[in-house]
Amino acid sequence: MKLGIFTDAHYSSQEVTCSKRYNSRSLEKIRNAYRFFEQEGCDLVVCLGDLIDKEDSHQKETDNLGEVAKIINSGSLKTVCVMGNHDAFAFTAEEFxxxxxxxxxxxxxxxxxxxxxxxxxxxxNGEHYAPGDSDWTDTFYPHTDRLKVLLEKVTGDAFIFIHQNIDPDVNSDHRLFNSDEINGILASSGKVKAVFQGHxxxxxxxxxxxxxxxTFPAMCENEDAVFVEEI
Ligand SMILES: [Fe+2]
Structure with missing residues (x-):
């Protein structure tokens, strides 16, 4: 199975934020990514979150996400997307x-x-982020029991997709508060082959x-941050 992967587009009308995030250029990069994924014959596109970045108005954020939606729904490729902290700062999951x-x-x-x-x-503390209320350094997954049960039922190989980091090598400010617990569950299942992350x-x-x-490099900070993974 061939996956087309991109992450951290941070699309907004801003030309540049944090001195190196080229937000406004990401829309064209997403368009080009889908062309590339089609050419590569991908079976599925996975966006690992932080698709958009904040604007002065919610209407503008909605319009931006709508522009992205036109691209991802224009071809034949199916897309799945996990939410990142910036997405959750602007939208509820339902809206997003x-x-x-x-x-x-x-x-x-x-x-x-x-x-x-x-x-x-x-x-x-187990509460989900809400619009206007997220913290990139305070990240957590409360449903570890559910994950454990799910992995017990898996018969073949499993692959995990998450915006924030559980890789023990990545700085703790980017990692989930309970990443050690999650890594223990993944390791003891013996079924997880790979973890794909952004953030x-x-x-x-x-x-x-x-x-x-x-952990895939951010699209907003790179010219060619589009990836194809065979799993
Ligand atoms: Fe990001």
């Missing part, structure tokens, strides 16, 4: 997926593989307990 015209992903079972999409837009814009690659951890 309604505007995008896709459903919130949780699990996809295909070709004997299980793709698990995790929403880690939670504060460590840490430089990107990183590592391996722990036989699991590959791939």
């Amino acid at each position: 997926y309604n505007i995008l015209g896709i459903s919130a992903p949780e699990v996809i079972e295909t070709e004997g593989k299980t793709l698990i999409f995790i929403d880690a837009c939670y504060f460590k 840490y814009h430089p990107g990183h690659s590592s391996s722990h307990n036989g699991i590959r951890y791939a």
